[in-house]
Amino acid sequence: MSHSLSWNRKDLIDVEHLSREEIETIFSAATAFKQAMEADDKKQPYLNGRTVVNLFLEPSTRTRLAFEVAASRLSADTITVTGAASSLTKGETLRDTAQNMAALKADMIIMRHSASGAPHYLSKVVDIPVINAGDGSHAHPTQALLDAFTLLEKFGALDGKEITILGDILFSRVARSNIICLQKLGAKVTIAGPSTLVPKAFESMGATVCHDLQKALKNADAVMLLRIQHERQTSTHFPSLGEYTSMFGLNKERAQWLKPDAIIMHPGPINRGVEIDSELADSNRSVILEQVTNGIVVRMAILHLCYCHHKGIEIELPS
Amino acid sequence: MSHSLSWNRKDLIDVEHLSREEIETIFSAATAFKQAMEADDKKQPYLNGRTVVNLFLEPSTRTRLAFEVAASRLSADTITVTGAASSLTKGETLRDTAQNMAALKADMIIMRHSASGAPHYLSKVVDIPVINAGDGSHAHPTQALLDAFTLLEKFGALDGKEITILGDILFSRVARSNIICLQKLGAKVTIAGPSTLVPKAFESMGATVCHDLQKALKNADAVMLLRIQHERQTSTHFPSLGEYTSMFGLNKERAQWLKPDAIIMHPGPINRGVEIDSELADSNRSVILEQVTNGIVVRMAILHLCYCHHKGIEIELPS
Amino acid sequence: MSHSLSWNRKDLIDVEHLSREEIETIFSAATAFKQAMEADDKKQPYLNGRTVVNLFLEPSTRTRLAFEVAASRLSADTITVTGAASSLTKGETLRDTAQNMAALKADMIIMRHSASGAPHYLSKVVDIPVINAGDGSHAHPTQALLDAFTLLEKFGALDGKEITILGDILFSRVARSNIICLQKLGAKVTIAGPSTLVPKAFESMGATVCHDLQKALKNADAVMLLRIQHERQTSTHFPSLGEYTSMFGLNKERAQWLKPDAIIMHPGPINRGVEIDSELADSNRSVILEQVTNGIVVRMAILHLCYCHHKGIEIELPS
Numbered sequence: 001m002s003h004s005l006s007w008n009r010k011d012l013i014d015v016e017h018l019s020r021e022e023i024e025t026i027f028s029a030a031t032a033f034k035q036a037m038e039a040d041d042k043k044q045p046y047l048n049g050r051t052v053v054n055l056f057l058e059p060s061t062r063t064r065l066a067f068e069v070a071a072s073r074l075s076a077d078t079i080t081v082t083g084a085a086s087s088l089t090k091g092e093t094l095r096d097t098a099q100n101m102a103a104l105k106a107d108m109i110i111m112r113h114s115a116s117g118a119p120h121y122l123s124k125v126v127d128i129p130v131i132n133a134g135d136g137s138h139a140h141p142t143q144a145l146l147d148a149f150t151l152l153e154k155f156g157a158l159d160g161k162e163i164t165i166l167g168d169i170l171f172s173r174v175a176r177s178n179i180i181c182l183q184k185l186g187a188k189v190t191i192a193g194p195s196t197l198v199p200k201a202f203e204s205m206g207a208t209v210c211h212d213l214q215k216a217l218k219n220a221d222a223v224m225l226l227r228i229q230h231e232r233q234t235s236t237h238f239p240s241l242g243e244y245t246s247m248f249g250l251n252k253e254r255a256q257w258l259k260p261d262a263i264i265m266h267p268g269p270i271n272r273g274v275e276i277d278s279e280l281a282d283s284n285r286s287v288i289l290e291q292v293t294n295g296i297v298v299r300m301a302i303l304h305l306c307y308c309h310h311k312g313i314e315i316e317l318p319s
Numbered sequence: 320m321s322h323s324l325s326w327n328r329k330d331l332i333d334v335e336h337l338s339r340e341e342i343e344t345i346f347s348a349a350t351a352f353k354q355a356m357e358a359d360d361k362k363q364p365y366l367n368g369r370t371v372v373n374l375f376l377e378p379s380t381r382t383r384l385a386f387e388v389a390a391s392r393l394s395a396d397t398i399t400v401t402g403a404a405s406s407l408t409k410g411e412t413l414r415d416t417a418q419n420m421a422a423l424k425a426d427m428i429i430m431r432h433s434a435s436g437a438p439h440y441l442s443k444v445v446d447i448p449v450i451n452a453g454d455g456s457h458a459h460p461t462q463a464l465l466d467a468f469t470l471l472e473k474f475g476a477l478d479g480k481e482i483t484i485l486g487d488i489l490f491s492r493v494a495r496s497n498i499i500c501l502q503k504l505g506a507k508v509t510i511a512g513p514s515t516l517v518p519k520a521f522e523s524m525g526a527t528v529c530h531d532l533q534k535a536l537k538n539a540d541a542v543m544l545l546r547i548q549h550e551r552q553t554s555t556h557f558p559s560l561g562e563y564t565s566m567f568g569l570n571k572e573r574a575q576w577l578k579p580d581a582i583i584m585h586p587g588p589i590n591r592g593v594e595i596d597s598e599l600a601d602s603n604r605s606v607i608l609e610q611v612t613n614g615i616v617v618r619m620a621i622l623h624l625c626y627c628h629h630k631g632i633e634i635e636l637p638s
Numbered sequence: 639m640s641h642s643l644s645w646n647r648k649d650l651i652d653v654e655h656l657s658r659e660e661i662e663t664i665f666s667a668a669t670a671f672k673q674a675m676e677a678d679d680k681k682q683p684y685l686n687g688r689t690v691v692n693l694f695l696e697p698s699t700r701t702r703l704a705f706e707v708a709a710s711r712l713s714a715d716t717i718t719v720t721g722a723a724s725s726l727t728k729g730e731t732l733r734d735t736a737q738n739m740a741a742l743k744a745d746m747i748i749m750r751h752s753a754s755g756a757p758h759y760l761s762k763v764v765d766i767p768v769i770n771a772g773d774g775s776h777a778h779p780t781q782a783l784l785d786a787f788t789l790l791e792k793f794g795a796l797d798g799k800e801i802t803i804l805g806d807i808l809f810s811r812v813a814r815s816n817i818i819c820l821q822k823l824g825a826k827v828t829i830a831g832p833s834t835l836v837p838k839a840f841e842s843m844g845a846t847v848c849h850d851l852q853k854a855l856k857n858a859d860a861v862m863l864l865r866i867q868h869e870r871q872t873s874t875h876f877p878s879l880g881e882y883t884s885m886f887g888l889n890k891e892r893a894q895w896l897k898p899d900a901i902i903m904h905p906g907p908i909n910r911g912v913e914i915d916s917e918l919a920d921s922n923r924s925v926i927l928e929q930v931t932n933g934i935v936v937r938m939a940i941l942h943l944c945y946c947h948h949k950g951i952e953i954e955l956p957s
Contacts (some may be wrong), residue, residue, distance in 0.1 A: 037424060043396075049681035051707060062419070065398060069423050072396040077681075077710040079703060092907040100700070100906065101928035103677060104707050144559035252490060267409040268419065292422035356743060362687035362715075381738070384717060388689060388742050391715040587738065588730040611741035 005029060005315045007305040011123040011130045015141045015181040023184060027149050029301035029317060030294070033073075036318035037297060044145060044318055046304050047076035050107040054080040055097070056133070058114040062268060063133050063143075066292075067110045070299035080104070095125050104125040108307060111135075129306040137171045143267055144177035146298040148185055150291050151222055154263055159186030164216045165207075166192045166248065167275055170199060174226060175265050179207050192216035193248055194239055213248055217257040224265040225250060229276045241274055251277040251315030253287070263287050324348060326624040330442040330449045334460045334500040342503060346468050348620035348636060349613070352392075355637035356616060361396050363637055364553040365623050366395035369426040374416070374453070377433040381587060382452050382462075385611075386429045389618035398425070413437060414444050421445040427626060430454075437523045447479045448625040450618075456490045460474055462586055463496035465617040467504055470541055473582055478505030484526075485511045485567065486545030486594055489518060493545060493586050498526050511535035512567055532567055536576040543584040544569060547594045560593055570596040575603070582606050639832045643667060643953045645943040649761040649768045653779045653819040661822060666789050667939035667955060668932070671711075674956035675935060682956055683943050685714035688745040693735070694771070696752040700906060701771050704930075706747045706907075708937035716817060717744070732756060733763050740764040746945060749773075775809045780813035781905055784936040786823055788929050789860055792901055797824030802854045803845075804886065805864030805913055806835045812905050817845050830854035831886055832877055851886055855895040857945040862903040863888060879912055885912040889915040893923070901925050 015023070036037045036044065038152040052071040056064050064080065071078045092100075094113075101109055108129045113118045116136030134140040148158070155161055163182050171189045182189050183206050190208040191198050200209050210216040217223060220250050226243055239247070250264070255277075264276070264286045272278040281288060308315045324344050334342070355363065371390040375383050383399065390397045411419075413432075420428055424631045427448045430438045435455030442449040453459040467477070474480055482501050488494045488510045501508050502525050507529040510517050519528050529535040536542060547563055558566070569583070574596075583595070583605045591597040601609060653661070658935055690709040696704050702718065710718045730738075732751075739747055744788050746767045749757045754774030761768040772778040786796070793799055801820050807813045807829045819828065820827050821844050828846040829836050838847050848854040855861060877885070888902070894917075901913070902924045910916040919926060946953045 040426060042370070050679075051710070061400065065400065066423065068398060069396075072398075073369070077707075079706060079710075081699065081703065093910060095907075096908060096910075099927055100930050103927040104703065104934060105931065163720060268415075270415060272412060272415075289418055289422040292419050294426065296423060361689070361743060368790060380719065384719065384742065387717060388715075391689070391717075452739055585732075591731060591734075608741040611738050612743065615742060 005016045005305070005317070007309050007315065010128075010306055010310045011132075012118075012122045012137045012141055012161075012306060013123055013130065013132045014045050015144050015177050015184070016139070018184070020184050021069050023145065023148070023181065026145060026301050026305065027152065029305055029315070030149055030297040032317040033297040033300045036293070041318060043073055043075060045075050045314065047071065047074035047107070047307060050076045050307070051105065052078050052108045052110065052303070053101050053104075053106045054074040054078060054133075054313070055101065055109055055111045056080065056082045057118075058081075058112050058134070060112050060134070063112065066295045067131075067133060067299055070296050070303060071110075073301060074180065074300055076107070076303075085268060094121065098122045098125045099205070100204055102128055108303065108310075119309065124161065124317075129303075129310050131302060131306065134173055137173050138174070139177045139180075140173040141177050142295070142299055142302060144181040145302070146291060146295045147178055147224065147265060147267070148181050149298050150265065150287055151187075151263075151291070152185075153294070154287065155221065158182065159223045161187045162190065162219050163187050164192055164210075164215075164220040164223045165226065166216065166223055166250070168197045168228055169193060169202060169226070170197050170227055177206075178224060179205050183207075190216050191221070194244070196239070213254065214257050217254065218259075220258060220262050222263045223250065223258065225270075225275050227267065227269065228271055245274050249273075249275055250280060252280060255280055258285075267293050268292065324417075324624075324636070326628050326634065329447075329625055329629045330438075330451075331400070331460055331621050331625060332442055332449065332451045333441045333458045334463050334496050335458070337503070339491050339503050340469070342500065344462065345464060345617065345620050345624065346471065347457045348624055348634070349465065349616040351636040352619045353613070360637060362392050362394060363619070364394050365635065366390065366393035366426070366626060369395045369472070369537060369623070369626070370396040370424065371397050371429065372420050372423075372425045373397060373425045373452075374428055374430045376437075377401075377431050377453070379431050382431065385614045386450075386452060386618055389615050389622060390429075392615065393619055393622060395426070395622075406460065410545070412597075413440065417441045417444045417537060421447055427622065448622075448629050450621060450625065453492055456492050456495070458496045459492040460496050460500075461530055461614070461618055461621060462493050463500040465610060465614045466497055466543065466584060466586070467500050469584065469606055469613050470501075470506075470582075471504075473606065474540065474611070477501065477503070480506045480540045481509065481538050482506050482507045482541050482543060483511055483529075483539040484543045484545065485532075485535065485569070487516045487544070487547055488512060489516050491545055495524075497543065498524050502526075509539070511536050514561070515558070517529040532573065533576050536573065537578075537583050538582075539577060541579065541582045542569065542586055544594050546586065546588065548591055566595050568592075568594055568596065569599060571599055571603070574599055577604075587611065643943070643955070645947050645953065646768075648780055648944055648948045649757075649770075650809055650940050650944060651758045651768065651770045652777045653782050653822070654777070656822070658822050661783065661786070661819065664783060664788065664936065664939050664943065667953070668787055668935045670937040670955040671938045672932070679956060681711050682711060682938070683713050684954065685709065685712035685745070689743065690714040690716050690746045690748065691742075692716060692748050692771075693741050694718065694720045694750045695756075696750050696772070697721075698772070701750065704933045705769075705771060705937055708934050708941060709748075711934065712823050712938055712941060714745070714941075715887065715937050728901055732759065734758045736763045740766055746941065746948075755791065757873045767941075768773045769940060769944065772811055775811050775814070777815045778932065779812040779815050779819075780933070780937055780940060781812050782819040782941070784929060785816055785862065785903060785905070785935045786819050787936050788925055788932050789820075789825075789901075790823075791928070791932070792925065793859065795824070795912050796820065799825045799859045800828065800857050801825050801829045802830055802848075802858040802861045802865065804830045804851075804854065804861055804888070805867055807831060807840060807864070808835050808837060810864055814843075816862060818841050821845075827855070828854050828858070834877070844921070851892065852895050855892065855900075856897075858896060859901050860901045860903055861888065861896065863908075863913050865905065865907065865908055883912050887911075887913055887915065888918060890918060893918055896923075902923075903929060913948060941949070
């Protein structure tokens, strides 16, 4: 199937530059990988003998695992480098680190970095594919794509659907990438939460800003919760956890404001009892675990497409 | 060979629930893997394309390496998550962590945890196999099974054999699992050491409690030493290392109390000069390194059997 | 090709004991691996099903990654153990650690250790191949071999070539191994830098000691820079970084003292602006990234040759 897919990028740095057609190409490939996975045919040969470097210069377990699994399901050898203080990078510039990875004849670099723009810079320095696994407060394109893929599985199409993103929007790369991605697919996005965390300035991105939770929920087809970062509590514009939960935490009572078939999403890890009530996280409204599963196949699709383009080979998919 | 093995468990949580027949099934499979290994045919195809997660939420190097090697010798892809403070588990419940692993479409979880009962809980939450790699002071079934396998290699059968376990029994999951496992196989178990570390209460498990070292050694067919935990020395019921060694350390003089063909075991890592004299550890009475080797094949057997049952496929073994 | 290679060592501990013919054998194998790599045939089957243990008991990212990549390009399963404080080694002697690795039926151990002589000791204790990945201030043979391989690619032969090693020679295992290796291949070696870091005693190794930078550079066919260790600055015989740079840092002005076709080498990671000017590091005089690439193929060659000898099998190479 899908042998006619076309893809013309070596890197995935942001959703901003992707056309709707490109996003749909990723989803076509992801669908093929998912169908194979469901037929218990998880491991595909497309990166056999290839070396994928996971360069995680900002702590991450969940996203790193998902990429490691995705790469190994494509039969790649994976090499993981973690920690800003690794001796690889100590005293070296980012460019040196990147060029060293290329000199090892790595075939692809997956990068997480605390500095916005680092993966973009990397993609200019090396000629192998670079995949952004989250950079500063800039972008987290694979998260946004797996979220949209999950929504599409539920709704068929997103045109005209209303999606509410709720929580700490201000510094969230997940929110930024989702706002962009969802709108490209035709959805209407509302961002909600306390005014200190959900500034009016985001309206320039096309989203509706709403500080009234009931209003933000009542027309939503899906509500996407963001993780509340405990470590940000010392910040002056951040309410206490208890205060946040009492005003914006999603509990069963407030979930009744949602439409009956509205779904609940969360990129994980969830803080049960903080941004979401524990029972609600486990209810059949929740698609949180489907997001995790889709995170594997969407990332497999991205690695595969970028690699095929880079090598100039035809895109094959599991049949 | 052994195509007629039958196994009906998806998990291995404890030796307590295993029948003698089940233990012997594990050993039949382990024997097949060991024979293949000795014929330099180490790598087997049975978990090819499968993902095994090593979830080590309590520090461990030795057991983790043994499981990583066992899984990779079965051709699995292994993913290792270490550290109680991993961002995977931060703020997440154990159940969330487990469900996330299942959502990644992992095929099996190997878990070490500082809390007794954690792997049991996990096995109820996910429908993939869960293998206990040591939980709190509860159980360490794979260690007990590899120890018994090693004893059987030496003695053919354990019925009526006398095994002395010597050292810090009180908090030892290794001791608990061994007491149970050895008795199931027909052996008589004596536990020995200072009374503060070897309480009378263990008699309820069927073991003989003995605080006289000479008496504990003289009829033993094997003496199983436990590692003395340096870090426990601050505890009030723990003697100083020097005091322990002078009273219960196994040295050459005391080893003469043993029967001429009695063997010495230790789960490692050994404290030379503390619980065992250095020369004795390297003597031909010692089977310490055989325990390490057997740790690989017994774990391969367990992973293989649980996986086959889980998938409903016939148990094949190397021929 | 090269089916007629002969190699009679199970271990690579030092360059000191290698004959020129043995060094050339390594390079023949490395050339075959490099040609295959350039033909995009990176992964070779020679260690398929084998377990290679990376025992890095002194911190390292760069060398460890290179060995991990080399082993996985030979299709080995790799197991990495890092950290002097790993529970594997805690309380255990080095010998216990080694014997445990052998008991896991590892096929090869790659070892970095802060103590000079540790890999040599290991090679006597276990009967599987041991590769020295750097021990104390003693030796770093794979670095010296990849450096010489890089020089040979540029110059065809090293007989009569003049190589200057510049920097902190005193405690450098890279310098020691390079002095020995380069002379075996017919080169003349000058060591240069401040007198506190480049003692006269090195003349007993056959090198010329020179504290005048211009003199050290003007006849050099290649200058090999060593990394200045920031952490050594507290030492009384170490100048400040600024002082070092002002007197011995290689900048564009000083590079004009070099012959027009002289090349610049560095084992990495480089301190831009300290031992080398940033532009110079990126100039076409620099072969720094070629050293990284060659580090893979030279290490593949060493692993392959030692393994073939150990198993008594014929040395096959990619054709």
